Amino acid sequence: MMDTVIYDQHDAVAIISMNRPDSLNGFTTELCADLLLAIEKAQRDDSVRIIVLTGEGRAFSAGADLKQGFVGDRTTQGKLLFEYAPVLTAIAQIPKPVIAAVPGFAAGIGLSFAMHCDLLVMADDSFLLSPFTTISLVPDGGANWLLVRQLGYHRAYQLSIESERVSAERCLELGIANKVVAKDELRDATIAWAKELSKRAPLSLAATKKVMRYAMDNDWFSCFTMEAEEQEKLRASDDAKEGVAAFFEKREANFTGK
Numbered sequence: 454m455m456d457t458v459i460y461d462q463h464d465a466v467a468i469i470s471m472n473r474p475d476s477l478n479g480f481t482t483e484l485c486a487d488l489l490l491a492i493e494k495a496q497r498d499d500s501v502r503i504i505v506l507t508g509e510g511r512a513f514s515a516g517a518d519l520k521q522g523f524v525g526d527r528t529t530q531g532k533l534l535f536e537y538a539p540v541l542t543a544i545a546q547i548p549k550p551v552i553a554a555v556p557g558f559a560a561g562i563g564l565s566f567a568m569h570c571d572l573l574v575m576a577d578d579s580f581l582l583s584p585f586t587t588i589s590l591v592p593d594g595g596a597n598w599l600l601v602r603q604l605g606y607h608r609a610y611q612l613s614i615e616s617e618r619v620s621a622e623r624c625l626e627l628g629i630a631n632k633v634v635a636k637d638e639l640r641d642a643t644i645a646w647a648k649e650l651s652k653r654a655p656l657s658l659a660a661t662k663k664v665m666r667y668a669m670d671n672d673w674f675s676c677f678t679m680e681a682e683e684q685e686k687l688r689a690s691d692d693a694k695e696g697v698a699a700f701f702e703k704r705e706a707n708f709t710g711k
Contacts, residue, residue, distance in 0.1 A: 455487040455490055455491060456483065456487065457471065457472055457473055457481070457483050457484040457487045458470065458471060458472055458484070458487040458488055458490075458491050459472045459509065460491050460494060460495075462498075462500075462501065463644050463648070464648055464651065465500060465501060465502040465503060465648065465651035466501070466502070466503045466504070466505060466644055466647040466648055466651060467491075467494075467495040467498070467501040467503070467504045467505070468504075468505045468507065468640075468644065469488065469491045469492065469495070469504060469505065469506050469507070470506075470507050470508060470509050471484060471488070471506075471507070471508040471509065471513075471514060472509045473509075473518075474508075474509045474510025474511065475510075476515070476518050476520075477508075477510065477511060477512040477514065477515035477557075478508040478509065478510065478512055478513065478514040478515065478563070479514065479515050479516065479517060479518030479519075479520075479521075480514060480516065480517045480518055480537070480562055480563070481518050481521045482521075482527075482532070482536055485536040485537060485539075485540050486536075488540045489539055489540050489543060492504070492540070492543045492544065492547060493543070495547070495549065496543075496547050496548075496549070499710065501549065502549060502650075502651040502655050502658070502710075503549060503550050503552065503647040503648075503650050503651045504547070504549055504550070504551045504552070504647075505551075505552050505553075505554055505643050505644060505647050506544075506551055506552070506553050506554070506566070506570055507553070507554040507555070507556065507639075507640065507643070508555075508556060508557075508563075510556075510557075511556065511557045512556065512557035512558050512559070512560075512563070513553070513554075513555040513556055513557060513558065513559040513563055513566075513567055513579070514559055514560070514561075514562070514563025514566060514567075515558070515560050515561065515563060516560045516561020516562045516563045516564070516584070517561055517562055533593055533594070537562060537565075537593075537594055540566075541565065541566065541569050541594060541595060544566075544569050544570060545569065545666060548655075548658075548659030548662065548663070549655070549658070549659065550571045550572060550650060550658055550662060551570045551571050551572075552570060552571065552572040552573070552574060552643055552646070552647055553566070553567040553568075553570035553572070553573045553574065554574050554639055554640060554643040555567050555573065555574065555575045555576060555579045555581075555621075555630075555639075556576050556579060556636065556639055557576070557578075557579055558579055558580050558581065558582055558618075559579075559581050559582070560581070560582040560583075560584055561582070561583070561584060561585070561593075561594075562593060562594035562596075564581050564582065564583055564594075564596060565592075565593065565594030565595050565596045565599065566594065567581065568581075568596070568599045568600075568603070568629065569594075569595060569599065571662060572631050573624075573629065573630045573631055573632075574630065574631060574632045574633075574634060574639065574642065574643045574646070575621035575624060575625075575630045575632070575633050575634075575639075576621065576633075576634065576635070576636035576639045577621055577622075577633050577634065577635055577636055578621070578636050579620075579621045579636070580618045580619055580620050580621065580624075581618075581619045581624060581629070582616065582617075582618050582619070583596060583600070583612060583613045583616060583617075584616045585613065585616075586613065586614050586615075586616055587616050592613050596613075597609070597613075600612065600613065602669060603627065603628065603629055604627060604629075621633045632646070652705070652706075652708075653708070654692045654693075654696060654706070654708045655692075655708060655710040656687055656690055656692050656708075656710060656711075657687060657692070660683040660686075660687055663679075663683065664676065664679050664680055664683060667679055690711065691709060691711045692706075692708045692709060692710065692711060695707060695708060695709075696708070
């Protein structure tokens with residue numbers, strides 16, 4: 454049982470919802486631990502092919518819960534390294550695609566969590582916010598790495614130091630968001646998209662995620678080499694044979710993940 458997270462499943466889609474609406478899903482030690490458990494649960498379940506990460510109530514997340522964020526013996530550095538980093542690493546390393554569905558707003562480390570997912574869907578009235586300079590802190594949770602790679606240094610630095618609210622439509626223009634939908638349709642539209650993606654070959658989804666994540670930090674030839682290695686393994690899979698057969702037989706493929 455998880456106190457701060459709701460775990461649900463629709464067909465092949467696991468929905469992991471941060472459930473601290475009274476604090477706008479502010480991050481605490483408990484929320485980080487429960488998110489990690491939820492991701493592990495989705496990882497272990499072979500019936501789950503896609504994960505949706507969202508927040509209950511008016512926001513995806515307002516960031517760290519400052520009322521509880523400095524409680525306990527752990528330092529701020531320790532919290533980042535030993536509470537947040539394991540969850541963010543799990544999102545990056547789990548072979549299954551993770552889609553963030555952002556209602557309201559994602560601020561602070563909530564922005565980092567949303568951007569760290571593989572795909573991002575935003576409600577039409579939502580926004581992203583990096584508010585750190587207003588409280589004399591530095592963007593964290595990997596936000597500097599994410600924003601600079603997405604926007605380039607000058608735009609990322611401006612966005613952060615001005616604490617600019619980046620609207621959903623602007624996120625779509627900048628390539629941060631994949632889709633923008635009506636706020637009342639956010640969850641249903643994201644789950645519907647996830648269900649469509651779950652029909653794709655799971656081994657292919659996993660390999661593509663692995664290589665593209667690797668490509669962000671490595672040179673062309675090492676990426677090319679990884680592609681070749683992954684392609685060799687995929688080509689020998691039952692799913693590849695099924696995909697080719699379905700193509701020639703003009704039918705939908707039935708992928709099993711083998």
